[in-house]
Amino acid sequence: MLRLIAALCLVALPAFAVEEQVVLGLSQDRVAITADFNGSEILIFGAVKREAPIPEGDPLEVIVAVSGPSEPVLVRRKEKKFGIWVNTDSVLVDSAPSFYAVATSAPFKEAITDTEDLRHRVSIERAIRSVGAAMHIRGAQSFANAVVRIRENARLYSIRENTVAVDEQTLFRTSIEMPADLTEGEYSARIFLTRGGMVVSDFTTSIDVRKVGLERILYTMSRQQPILYGLMSLAIAIAAGWGASAAFRLIRNN
Incomplete structure (x- = not known):
């Protein structure tokens, strides 16, 4: 039953x-x-x-x-001492x-x-x-x-x-x-x-x-080939500076 x-x-x-x-x-x-x-x-x-x-x-x-995506974050506390702001305590937030x-x-x-x-x-x-x-x-x-x-x-x-x-x-x-x-x-x-x-x-x-695209290529290069990425960034900066200087001289001479 x-x-x-x-x-x-x-x-x-x-x-x-x-x-x-x-x-x-x-x-x-x-x-x-x-x-x-x-x-x-x-x-x-x-x-x-x-x-x-x-x-x-x-x-x-x-x-x-x-x-x-979660990641640890290091948080610092700043306090004013002797007239300047300095880092004092810090806590690592786990996630x-x-x-x-x-x-x-x-x-x-x-x-x-x-x-x-x-x-x-x-x-x-x-x-x-x-x-x-x-x-x-x-x-x-x-x-x-x-x-x-x-x-x-x-x-x-x-x-x-x-x-x-x-x-x-x-x-x-x-x-x-x-x-x-x-x-x-x-x-x-x-x-x-x-x-x-x-x-x-x-x-x-x-x-x-x-x-995606160029951003993906540059991001991957910066992580996997940092030396090549740094040299390429330096070359682009030099070329841009030289180009701007040449354009300025051309405008001034005319």
Whole structure:
């Protein structure tokens, strides 16, 4: 009898649990950095796949987070001593994304709880890791905050609330602006579906950002053949200086 009841419970469970999954689309999954590159805008759109009717209760919210390659950042504190500014303390922020943008369909605090934010590292502050600060350094967390402030001013970090459009709790879309000074590498795009601030589904895809053409050749040469790159840069500078001088003499003589 107990086995029969357990079997009936297992059969009944899918009727109450509505699984929601992301079906995603991107306007482009590759960004080419060229000589006249002045930024890019990526349209992120998708739908929610369900095997049952839309659940009642809390509405569906969507969060989109796009992050660039992460790397350590050395942050220094400057203080004025004897009338001059000098470097004092320094902290190595273990990992900070070169670019980070978050778009939400509701105010951030309503779209996701603090516990879920800590678990998935969605907010800008949670996306940065700084665990190696020495105990004697005062205000160690302020160094990580400085990275956020500087990169927000440079438009590399941003949280854009209420910019994800959600139609009928099924279709969603938003656009992410990417600035001109992008770091080359693989970018991650994460999409979270939440209800009542709790993540019910998430999906991750990648966007490839690469230099192309002459920029790619010069970048590769500067990394793999630095001596040749330096000599070529010197030759171009000498030629440009000589050309400008010759043009100036020609104009003066005429």
